[in-house]
Each structure stands twice: as C-alpha cells, then as structure tokens.
Amino acid sequence: MAAESGPYLDYAATTPLDPGVLAAMRPWLEGLAANPSSDHPPGRHAAAAVSTARVRVAAFLNAAPEEIVWTSGATEADNLAVLGAARHQYGRGRGDHVVVAATEHRAVLSACEALEREGLSVTRVRPDADGTIDPAAVADALSERTLLASVAAVNNETGVTADLDAIAAAVKARGALFHVDAAQAAGRVALDVQRLPVDLLSLSAHKCYGPQGVGALYVRRRPRRVRLAPLLHGGGQEGGLRPGTVPVAQVVGMGAAFARLAEEARADERHLRALRARLEQRLAGIGGIVRNGRADGSPHILNIAVLGVHGEALAAALGDLAVSAGSACSAGSPGPSHVLRAMGRPDPIAHASLRLSLGRMVTAAEVDEAVARLAAAARRLRAFSPLWRRLSAGEPAEAVYATATPLALLEGCREPAHG
Template identity: 50%
Template sequence: MTERIYLDHHATTPVDPRVLEAMWPWFSERFGNASSISHAYGHEAAEAVDEARREVAGLIGAAPEELVFTSGATEANNLAIKGVLQAAGDRPHVIVAAAEHRAVLDPVRRLRRQGVAATTVPVTQTGRVDPDAVLEAIRPETRLVSVMLANNEVGTINPVAEIARACRERGIITHTDAAQAVGKIPVDVRELDVDLMSLSAHKLYGPKGIGALFVRRCEPRVPLLPQIDGGGHERGLRSGTLPVPLVVGFGVACRLAEQERAGETGRLARLRDDLWQRLQPIDDVTLNGPALDGTDGGRLPGNLNVSFAGVNGDALMMRLAASLLAVSSGSACTSANPEPSHVLRAMGLSDRAARASLRFGLGRSTTDGEIERAAAIVCDVVGELRRLD
C-alpha cells in the first residue's frame, strides 16, 4: 500500500509525541482550573500555566508577563489590530501589506467598514515588503503598522525590525504576524522592536486551539481594547478559562523548537533544495518568492513555492491528492468562490500562473525518501496533464 506524504506543514504540523505526552495528564487527573486558586487543583494548574508562559516567552525573547494566551494567531491578530485601532479614537489609520494573511486583511476590511482608514502597501516580485513603501504611506493619523514576519505562502522573510524602528521614531505602534516564523527561524521581540506579535502553537508541533499575543511592556502602555469580556483573565486583555492542556503543550512545543531549531533549519533547507533540483526536469517550472540561497532577503528553510506553465491548477491538485501527496495550491480549490492566491497576484503573477502553483511545506517528519517520491509524483502528474491538454 502506498504511504501518504505530508508536505503541507505551513497549514499545520502534527503534534510532537513529546508534546502530547506532556499534555495528557492535564486532560484527566490534573484537571484543575488555573483561576481556581483556593485549592490545590487550581494551584497546580496555575503553576503549569506559569511554566508554559515562561517557555513560550523564552522562545521569542519576551518577559512572561508580556504574553496573552489566545485561541491562536487569528485571534491574536484580531486582538492586536482591532484592539489598537478601537482604542485610538476617531478615524485612525492603519497600514498593512498586500501579501498579509487573511487573518490580518479581513479584520482590517471589517474596520474599514466601521470608519477606520487603511492603506495596503504593495510587495515586490519576491513577496517582500519595502520599508520605504511603508514610510511613504504614513499619515499624521497613522496609529498601527502590521507586517508579517514570514509569508505563509512563499516563505519571504520581511525586514520587520527596520520597519518597526522607523515607526517607533514616529510614535506608531507595530504589529507582526509571526505564526509562520516562530520555531523555524530565530525570533527575538527585542531585536525586532515590535510592540505586538502573534504566534500559534499548531505551526510548531503544538496543539491546535492555542496561541499568544506578545504585548510589549513599556510606558506608555500599548493601548489595547479587549475583544472578549467576562472575568478579566490574562490581565484583562482576554477573558475566558485557560485550556491548561493546550497551554502546557504550547510551552513544551516552544521549548523543543528552541532546542532543535538550529539543526532542523539546515536539514530542511537541504531537503527543500533537493526537491527543487528534482523538479528541474519539468519544463517551464518557476520558483515563486525569494532565491533559495538567501541573496534577496531570505525565505523560510522548509518552504518551496513553484508554478507550472500550461497546467490546469484544479486538475493538478486533484491528481496530487489522488496520488496521496499532501501539498497546497495558490488557488482556494475548496472554497465556494475559488480564486487565485492573493499573495501570488500581489507579486505580479497572472491568475493562471497563480492557480497552477504548489506550496510545499517541509517539516520535522519529512525524509529524503519522501522528497524523492514527491518529486517523482509531481513530475509524472505535470507531464500527464500537459499531454492531455
């Protein structure tokens, strides 16, 4: 029986067995509510949450009290963007980049309908945000700039630190969606100089349903209006009973990522480059995003995004799924209203090229043999589709 190959680690990662082992007792005998500090069960849970908070903070160079646990990066993005702009008063202005995740673009779209002014700055052909474009978009009423650290489709690493420093000089709050970057490349909030940063456990071999927002501790305090009320948890910024098992898993996943990142980075970059070389027999295959050698700003080590000229994107995805190869496309094939990737279109690709694109996301479990088999499958499928066209 042919085994499935999972190369969609940007979408989600499997929970590491060591993470699952650490989480399990908190689902059963150690079931206390971390807010119930009047008895031993609650104290035990609170201590576990504190330890996990330290582990997550340690991975990004933050102080533990600067973290607000959320249900994931999407909620963290909403809290950051809506929280700052709703606290800013009448008609504030926000700047975002055209290649941001929908978890940033959609909250901004909703706020625009509520009277917030927004500017979307373009990206380069490699998906990179130009700091000068951000600075040119700044207005007197600009209150927030949100630029992702690493792109979820093409792996582009953005110059967030340069942007954040320029914004700080102008008194503008900066936010970065770092869900794809944390655990894969070194991330330090002090070096980045951002005020807010979103992250998610399931992108780094932790459980789904838990993430965090880093909120810089400074004077004056970052103005942030809570989006969920009901108990004042997380220093009043995110009410709700903490899911202790998920928090514990998040902490362990961050600790493991810190311990293993250096070796894993080199291994994934080697496998990615090998995959790219194995796709070279295909005519008219194009690399999307930064060069693999890092000469134009760098990309995530496990990311490869390519387009195949003259191939129907929907047919490509269906054939690959039937071949038990799990990758993702630039086209939202399962959507009721499918459309090409907004990221690839922002980079200048045509709708047809964007639809005929594949995103390979390599991860901790990816092997040399899987790369060889995956490349062979893609070569065969693309060749067959071109013969049928």
C-alpha cells in the same frame, strides 16, 4: 513522517504534534485539569503549569512572561492585535489609519476590513513581483494619522521574509504601533523582542509541533505598556485582555512545543535547508517550474507554478499528495490566492501554483516521492497542453501567459553534503 496516505508536505498548514509535546499534555488530558483561576490545590497546580508554559513561550521571544496573552491561535492573536490596538487608539483620537502588507494572512486583512467599516482607513502595501515588501513602500504609506502597521515576518504562502528591522524603524519613526504575525516565522527565523522594536507579535502552536486551538499574542510592556481594547468580555483572565478559562492542556502543549523549538532551532534549520535544496534540485529537473517567491525565503516553504497545466487539472492529478494547491492556500476564499495576485501573477499561473512546506518529520524519501508524483502529473497533463507546446517550442513564459511580471524558472542548486 511516514504518512499513511501520500507524502505530507503541508507543514505551513499544520504540523504533526511532537511526541514530547503530547507526553507533556497527557496528564492534563487524562487526569484533572482544574480551572487555573480556582483558589484550591488542584487549581493552584494548574495555575503553576500555565505559568511554566508562559515562561517558556516568553523565553522563546526573549520577552517577559506577563507580556504573553493566551489566545485560540494566530487568527485570534492577529484580531486582538489589529482590532484591539487600532480601536483603543482610535477611541482616544490618536489617528484613524492602518498600514498593512497586501500579502498578509486573511486574519489580518479581514480585521482591517472590519476597521474600515468602523470609519478607519487602511493602506495595503503591494509586494514586488517576487513577494518582497519594500520597507521604503511601508515608510511611504505611513502618516501622522497612522496608528498601527502590520507586516508578517514570513509570508504563509510564499515563505518570503520581511525586513523587520527596516520596517520597524520606519514605523517607530512615525510613532505608530508595529504588529508582526509570526505564525510561520517561529522556529524558522530569529525572533527577539529585546532586539526588534515590535509592539505586538502573534504566535500559533500548531505550526510549531504543538496542539491546534492555542496561540499567543505578545503585548509589549516595556518601556511603555501597549494598551488594547479586548475583543471579548467576561472574567478577568489574561489581565482582562482575553477572558475565558485558560485551557491548561493546550497551553502546556504550546509551552512544551516552544521550549523544544528553541532547543532544536539549529538542527531544524539544517534539516529544512537540506530538504529544501533537495526539493528545489529535483523540481528543477522537471522543467517549466516557476518560483513564486525568493530563493532566500524561509526554508520551510516553497511556492511553485507548474507551467503548461491547468490549475484544476493539476489539483485533481495530485491524488493523495498533501500539498496546498492554488486557491486552497487561502482555504475558504474562492478564486486564486490574493498573495500571488498581489505579486502580479496572472490567474492561470496562480491557479497552477502549489505550496510545498517542510518540517522536522519530513524525510528525503518523502521529498523524492512527492517530486516523482508531481513530475508524473506534469508529464501527463502537459502531453495535451497547447500552452506547453508553445513553451517547449521556446516561446518565453511571459509571452505565453501574457504577463509583464518576470517568471523565474527554478534552477538546479547544489545539494548540501549532509542532505
């Protein structure tokens, strides 16, 4: 995308709207979008459009259309999954315990805190130093009291992917429900609910070139229907699980975005992998850049720490480069990222960390420009940094930052030929 300001490398926060998606939405924004619950011709016309969108989102997951519940985004889908499933089961005396990864999005973690206030207990599974959630650690956390486990398919800060097959097997062996937050995963890693025994799965349109303000929760119906306590009360829309008039234009946009996501999957992956390799190779050239995460994570996210600089100074030096900086990764929550902290990163490293995220419209020139700006900022800030003086004198980063957690420096990798 030719951004008007600086390069835009914040696709994990939100993606631009795909022009084809906007074209699909336009008639419903400019013309009449009748209430799809209304029993008259314009209402039935709107209902048909909503139904097509539902089929498209379901097809993306290999689900049945009736298993898709529209929400306002992944935050609401996460809340409906975690609160809705746990409350329904808890109310029937089936247990009182929930297991989550400590690295989950705030939407899941805050919903779990609400459950704790209601008398349930929550186990937060810590990641390894590279952000991996060990399926064995999830299995250890489960008990016969566990109602639900929730682990994101792709972490939104580090891009680290979860071994969903192994985690699902452990959760199912305990007879608990399994929720997956797939807001970052859709279009980046394979998602197939026929293959993966997941019960609930959250999606967001605006991470996938669709509009903001709409998402969906997949709720399994077969072989057994997953029951949820609704969060809202009102009309009977969405089978009573999510009452409220269905926003036709938004939902049509989400359907169009997910249809295109399926069509573009291979091309998107090739593009992302080439950009990511280019980004890593050029960043490695700056020196003193630590990877927060794993090299085999989702290709659209790269989280790095810039050694030898202070987080606040770094954020200020970025100017109009649109990346997610330090604590801004969990916008609204003060302090360093809970994900980086859970990985054992000391606060000065977490503060000096940046999430760069890529997408379909990012160009190689934008990547190069972003790295050039970062290199200039690092050079400027390091010139007067006592930390950098120690690092460049050969002192190990772990000693300089007084941490036992290994800090893996980014190393140059070969760029694919189609870069």
